[in-house]
Amino acid sequence: RSVVALVPAAGRGERLGMSTPKAFVELGGKTLLARAVDGLLASGCVDRVVVIVPAELTAAAAALLPAGVEVVIGGAERTDSVRAGLTAAGDAEFVLVHDAARALTPPQLIESVVRSLRGGRGAVIPALPVVDTVKVVDESGAVTGTPDRAALRAVQTPQGFAAELLRRAYRSESVATDDAALVELAGETVHTVPGDPMAFKITTPLDLALANALVEAGQE
Template identity: 65%
Template sequence: MNDRSGPVVGIIPAAGRGVRLGETLPKAFVELDGRTMLDRAVHTMIDSGTVDRVVIVVPPELAGTPADELVGTGPAGRVTVVAGGAERADSVRAGLDAAGDARFVLVHDAARALTPPDLCARVTWALRDGKDAVIPVLPVADTIKSIDTDGQVTGTPDRATLRAVQTPQGFDVALLRRANGDAGDATDDAGLVERLGEPVHTVAGDPLAFKITTPLDLVLARALLASGTAARESAEREQER
């Protein structure tokens, strides 16, 4: 087995506008209980105890913003802020360019703001254990239909073989750089690795790592924080580790 030591760097693409969320701010800067989604995502990575540094990829007009203005004074010394591009793949490339001597990278959506730190740890441990591409997944609860361009149902995939994919997604840094060289319109980093014919492994995801994309998602996230549910479930998982 090749050497699995070396730094782990988190990359958070946060340059998107988040039109579907219905907010005036870029999505990553929308607040949940007094903290932005970006701030929560950074702390998730740092608090996992397995991520050495974090690269935040922001809209170009915010690239000169000091890290402590974006994520607080605690982890700011371990955070780099760089400018993103027009597409998500451009932002991931910018993050990879700033990852320095990273051995592994974890790419995480700021919109998955309630992700527990132990999910980051699970992905990192799988990388250290010999996997080069790792994604967290959950079983699919709904029945899924495939359709054609006219909206006609063409099939019903076996739900037992389907999984919903979350982040952070973890990679050997050289593999992701190779995969990201011709990203096209891809929205999923693991999909780029699959295009190369390389294996992608899974670890158990977490219901709290849902993506805050619509106004309803935002209501759910704020309700979970107000009720203390997110904090309680995260603490229980920490005790189980």
């Protein structure tokens, strides 16, 4: 009945625009990757952690992570990296997929995803209401629609799955921006649990400034 957490950390961090790949950028003296892994371990409900990093950084990753954390090599797209992690996940019953970029994710959120999986859900994702009104636009930028904001959610990680379900979803060659979308395409229901603002993804320099301020204020 094991829970294996995959931590994709093989991206370049182009939008952050630093010379170091994003997962290896430090926040208060500790990398985003190490912070994300610490949160998973602190939740007390993860049996194994597999991090997925660029090939040239496997030794660096192993050196900055606690003993027992496994390190595998990622691929060009996030989907490729998750697929590499899934191969290493072995006979897990549940798989969590958690972005290294969500470095300040509270352990309680991780626990709540695992609790829902153990309660019988096959696919569980943290979700928050959307604050901005969202428009659909065409190629010229003209607005073609305004979805009802009340029905929209911004989703986070960790996204949790019954391992077999995620493996099946990854057998397709579809492309998506999150793992749940592949499960949806496979025709399975994805459930939400309340997300947490602290699980925000560090994507841009503004996000990193916010994360630094939170760490300095001891709010992380």
